[in-house]
Amino acid sequence: MLLREQSLMALQPKSYVPRTTDSRHGLGRSPNLLLDRAAPIRPNEVFLGDITYIALADGSFLYLATWLDRYSRKIVGWELFDHMRSELVVNALKKAIARRNLPRGLIVHSDGGGQYASREFKELLAEHGFQSSMTRRNNHYDNAMGESLFSRFKAELMQKGAFCSFEDAYTEIFEYIEIYYNTKRRHSGINYEIPEQFEQKWEQNP
Numbered sequence: 001m002l003l004r005e006q007s008l009m010a011l012q013p014k015s016y017v018p019r020t021t022d023s024r025h026g027l028g029r030s031p032n033l034l035l036d037r038a039a040p041i042r043p044n045e046v047f048l049g050d051i052t053y054i055a056l057a058d059g060s061f062l063y064l065a066t067w068l069d070r071y072s073r074k075i076v077g078w079e080l081f082d083h084m085r086s087e088l089v090v091n092a093l094k095k096a097i098a099r100r101n102l103p104r105g106l107i108v109h110s111d112g113g114g115q116y117a118s119r120e121f122k123e124l125l126a127e128h129g130f131q132s133s134m135t136r137r138n139n140h141y142d143n144a145m146g147e148s149l150f151s152r153f154k155a156e157l158m159q160k161g162a163f164c165s166f167e168d169a170y171t172e173i174f175e176y177i178e179i180y181y182n183t184k185r186r187h188s189g190i191n192y193e194i195p196e197q198f199e200q201k202w203e204q205n206p
Contacts, residue, residue, distance in 0.1 A: 074195035104129030
């Protein structure tokens with residue numbers, strides 16, 4: 001749908017799939033703070049982070065980092081780079097911080113990848129009083145909601161294809177997240193409501 005509107009063509013990428021999580025970094029691992037914890041009852045209680053790759057037609061890859069509000073399913077921050085260094089997840093979280101009045105104690109949950117264990121990321125969490133939470137080792141179900149986001153993202157936007165350039169990818173991803181996913185797409189996990197409207201309803205009657 002969005003590809004057709006922008007006159008873009010989906011191309012089949014090479015079979016190589018980049019690895020977006022490397023837990024063999026020796027930087028330490030935070031405990032999973034979501035185990036046996038009740039589901040959030042308001043926005044800005046728990047953010048879920050993840051990284052996925054975005055294929056380009058020339059065989060190279062871009063990397064998309066997102067932060068999802070677990071309560072509303074709204075994507076509250078995202079960043080697209082041509083690398084997976086800590087700056088990717090740090091910038092994505094900084095965008096969420098700039099957009100929202102986030103409380104101290106916010107749980108920031110991710111896998112055990114080195115980006116989330118980096119000094120830069122830990123310093124950002126400490127500066128704002130956020131709590132770091134990570135999936136248990138070799139347990140992908142601990143971040144199932146974050147991973148399911150990308151499966152829907154690729155099925156609905158990329159159609160198993162590739163973008164022509166960084167600019168094409170950024171434009172399409174921006175429109176998908178900001179114009180469609182957050183403001184128009186209905187989610188079964190929130191009674192088939194729209195994330196933006198779901199949060200607004202809470203604000204009117206918290």
